[in-house]
Amino acid sequence: MGNTWIASPGHRRGSAARRGAVTVLALIGACLLSLTATQTVSGQPMATSDTGFAIPFAGAPAYEHVAPTQMTSPEQLNQPLGQALADTIAGQVGLDRADALTEQQYRDLSTGGGVGGNSEAAEVIVACVEILTNTVGRPLYSEVNGQSTPSVLASYGLYVNPGGLLESPANADAPTRQVNTLIAPGGYVGTWLRDNGAFRSLVALYRSAYTVQAAFGFAAQQISGEAQLVTNTKGSVSSVVGMSMAPPLWIVNFALIYILNPALAAEMPAYWAPIPPQVADAITASPTGQVPFADYAAYFE
Secondary structure: OOOOOOOOOOOOOOOHHHHHHHHHHHHHHHHHHHHHHHHHOOOOOOOOOOOOOOOOOOOOOOOOOHEEEEOOOHHHOOOOOOHHHHHHHHHHOOOOOOOOOOOOHHHHHHHHHOOOOOOOHHHHHHHHHHOOOOOOOOOOEEEEEOEEEEEEOHHOOOOOOOOOEEEOOOOOOOOOHOOOHHHOOOHHHHHHHHOOOOOHHHHHHHOOOOHHHHHHHHHHHHHHOOEEEEEEEEEEEEEEHHHHHHHHHHHHHHHHHHOOOOOOOOEEEEEEEEOOOOHHHHHOOOOEEEEEEEHHHHHHH
């Protein structure tokens, strides 16, 4: 999920499975070729759209406008989409409410129930949703200097892990990165959906913008090092945001969460915000892509 849930429906057989694999590989290859074609002589990606994001961080041009734009006023910081906008975005990426799990299916998946359910896998999935919907009214709590401390940082594309470290949701330490093993081809999530009457939801997901955006997201993550941050450049102004707010990854995560529960997708951030430069520099300089939140919390106040 952040960074992100890149997988295939799994359990397809014979030629259909081979066609699916070839399609995904072709998309990734095309994305990497696009990246090469849009690099400057310094080797850095160039912005290729009005949003200021470069290929592959901009994602597929047809869907870039769907993702959050940079906030223009303080009251937009960490504000959620709301249900009406979430439903509109779902339609723009090829999904609707009928594609989502039923309330019972989501309850079973998120608690480790149902046929073949697993409580540890469910905990990872729930943690992913909590991180990616860390908006106003949905704080995460972490141990910071011995105290349980709330934080709300979704618009920055950052979060504070339970141990008090500030990082991108795409960090190797994050559940939003570790969940990839659960949704890999033939993995837990695909198997669970098939075995619990939700294969239709899986098919809908892969007919949506998810598939092409996942290819761009994969390419973006491969070139972003431990920090997993993204540079946005508009004119002469550059800023940095966490990977989860780059258009392809945000859309991938939105599609996944909408399939799980449209009401939760409505809690995703509606705008992205530049990470304070001192914080971005520290995360980039860290060998793990993590810094103590206690040392940088003041920059977010």
